[in-house]
Amino acid sequence: MLPHVTATRYVAPLREGGSLPGIVEADDLGTYVMKFTGAGQGRKTLVAEVICGQLARRLGLRVPELAVLELDPVIGRGEPDPEVQALLKASGGPNLGMDFLPGALGFDPLAFETDPAEAGRVVWFDALINNVDRSWRNPNLLVWHGRMWLIDHGATMIWHHNWPSAAAAAGKAYDASDHVLATFAPDVAGAAAELAPRVTEELLAAAAADVPDAWLAGEPGFDSPDALRRAYVEVLLERAAVIGERITVGERSADKPSQAPEWVRVRLNGKAPQ
Numbered sequence: 001m002l003p004h005v006t007a008t009r010y011v012a013p014l015r016e017g018g019s020l021p022g023i024v025e026a027d028d029l030g031t032y033v034m035k036f037t038g039a040g041q042g043r044k045t046l047v048a049e050v051i052c053g054q055l056a057r058r059l060g061l062r063v064p065e066l067a068v069l070e071l072d073p074v075i076g077r078g079e080p081d082p083e084v085q086a087l088l089k090a091s092g093g094p095n096l097g098m099d100f101l102p103g104a105l106g107f108d109p110l111a112f113e114t115d116p117a118e119a120g121r122v123v124w125f126d127a128l129i130n131n132v133d134r135s136w137r138n139p140n141l142l143v144w145h146g147r148m149w150l151i152d153h154g155a156t157m158i159w160h161h162n163w164p165s166a167a168a169a170a171g172k173a174y175d176a177s178d179h180v181l182a183t184f185a186p187d188v189a190g191a192a193a194e195l196a197p198r199v200t201e202e203l204l205a206a207a208a209a210d211v212p213d214a215w216l217a218g219e220p221g222f223d224s225p226d227a228l229r230r231a232y233v234e235v236l237l238e239r240a241a242v243i244g245e246r247i248t249v250g251e252r253s254a255d256k257p258s259q260a261p262e263w264v265r266v267r268l269n270g271k272a273p274q
């Protein structure tokens, strides 16, 4: 079960996120990044955040803590932006909260480093969940207190948008050429040997159990939220067994522009700005 908290104050929108997540405070005195059920991306994005985020955390990858964040749209009444107002109005009830990491910086492969073992674990995990959103253009990795954190698993498990063909997609190869960590010689084979045996049916079922019923109910072809949870478990279990050998890692481009501000590159790495 994820912690269940209630939003008490809408602080600010995070405009760099396509789904317009918000920073909110909650009744446990925590600060969260809130992802809304009423966002255009739909509730499957939130299902993916929970299953993949919880799976990553159970595998020892760093993902900020997740919570179910109850929203009474009334807390946004003073919000001047009509786009934010509409989002809050459409999102009453349970939403997704992710612990906000204050002062975190976006990972930039030209300013930060990681080793082949960690890069391999992240690439293997992204292959398992079919993550298309960890490219050098949009890394969805943060650096906080000197360590790398994984965020934003909404655009994963593409097969859950078409369940009749999901089983056939389980063994599909993963092209990591555009992956933000492709330049760090990711040890994918080592990661597969370490992580694949740990992706058991029990582990996957525990991650799927953390998804609120409300986000799973009513999926065509499934008569209960638990039936749908089992479907996620089956595909991921099958994929975990085979994907390690179906990952292509090739560095596609030598001239990827740095996205970090100059002071980050100079201060943190001693590298001259490029």
Ligand SMILES: Nc1ncnc2c1ncn2[C@@H]1O[C@H](COP(=O)(O)OP(=O)(O)OP(=O)(O)O)[C@@H](O)[C@H]1O
Pocket (backbone or CB within 6 Å): 014, 016, 017, 018, 019, 020, 021, 033, 064, 098, 099, 100, 101, 102, 104, 106, 133, 138, 140, 142, 151, 152, 154
């Ligand atoms: N837990 C967090 N702590 C601090 N900052 C965060 C956190 N989660 C997200 N952010 C910031 O908010 C931005 C948007 O978050 P996120 O990528 O999850 O949203 P999104 O709407 O799914 O984005 P995208 O446009 O990639 O689909 C991140 O790039 C990051 O700068």
Ligand SMILES: [Mg+2]
Pocket (backbone or CB within 6 Å): 017, 018, 138, 140, 152
């Ligand atoms: Mg993002």
